Amino acid sequence: MKLTVLGCYGGYPTNNTGTSSYLLESDDFHLLIDAGSYSLLTLENHLDPLELDAVLLSHYHHDHIADLGVLQFTRLLKRDKHGNKASLLPIYSHDEDEIHFKQMTFENVSEGIAYNHDEKTTIGPFVIQHMKTLHPVPCFALKITERSSGKVLVFTADSGFLEEFNAFSEAADCLLADSNFYKGMENHSVHMSSKECGSIARKAKVKKLILTHLPQEGNLDDLVQEAKEETVDTEVLLAKKDTHYYI
Numbered sequence: 356m357k358l359t360v361l362g363c364y365g366g367y368p369t370n371n372t373g374t375s376s377y378l379l380e381s382d383d384f385h386l387l388i389d390a391g392s393y394s395l396l397t398l399e400n401h402l403d404p405l406e407l408d409a410v411l412l413s414h415y416h417h418d419h420i421a422d423l424g425v426l427q428f429t430r431l432l433k434r435d436k437h438g439n440k441a442s443l444l445p446i447y448s449h450d451e452d453e454i455h456f457k458q459m460t461f462e463n464v465s466e467g468i469a470y471n472h473d474e475k476t477t478i479g480p481f482v483i484q485h486m487k488t489l490h491p492v493p494c495f496a497l498k499i500t501e502r503s504s505g506k507v508l509v510f511t512a513d514s515g516f517l518e519e520f521n522a523f524s525e526a527a528d529c530l531l532a533d534s535n536f537y538k539g540m541e542n543h544s545v546h547m548s549s550k551e552c553g554s555i556a557r558k559a560k561v562k563k564l565i566l567t568h569l570p571q572e573g574n575l576d577d578l579v580q581e582a583k584e585e586t587v588d589t590e591v592l593l594a595k596k597d598t599h600y601y602i
């Protein structure tokens with residue numbers, strides 16, 4: 356499967372780069388994971404938004420859903436080169452926030468589908484498992500298995516450190532982790548530090564760690580170095596807009 360970073364900042368966009376959003380592709384299936392600010396424009400560098408097959412959301416904070424409304428408008432108003440309207444877009448999300456969940460459904464444009472976090476969810480070529488995170492609002496980490504290859508991507512979504520991440524990420528081919536903080540900010544109740552991400556990668560024997568939900572301040576290469584200090588055989592990378600990662 357191919358992961359493309361569309362936005363990688365936490366909280367707010369800056370320097371021509373948006374907030375949390377990723378395109379995951381397999382077998383010609385195009386899944387958008389979170390839809391942060393500026394993600395729709397960045398998506399156009401890779402794919403016509405009409406070609407998206409599904410959307411999967413971790414939670415309803417602005418930096419993860421800011422472009423969802425304009426994505427719905429795009430699918431309402433835009434026509435493809437043959438003059439055809441987009442198909443109904445399934446948006447998989449949790450329904451622990453009723454007001455936001457209702458907004459996922461937009462007549463003839465999109466349909467909200469609640470995932471049950473105790474059960475697996477199948478979306479095209481992917482099977483998804485969910486884990487509730489440590490965050491001020493209900494938020495779910497996503498373990499995404501490509502059915503054809505068995506390859507696994509774990510996305511921590513937004514979370515403070517939880518021991519459960521070690522088991523949830525076990526032997527993942529790629530861990531896309533919330534590293535909003537530099538080392539020294541461990542045990543925060545909203546986000547993780549580079550050190551904590553590295554620690555999960557080591558304990559879970561993760562092959563590739565991609566640090567994301569990045570801070571706007573400081574030297575981001577320090578995050579990589581701090582995570583590397585914790586890891587043994589894991590490749591550690593920074594999420595970068597418009598970059599492809601093959602899993």
Ligand SMILES: [Zn+2]
Pocket residue numbers: 365366375416418419513568
């Ligand atoms: Zn966030």
Ligand SMILES: [Zn+2]
Pocket residue numbers: 414416490494513
């Ligand atoms: Zn959040």
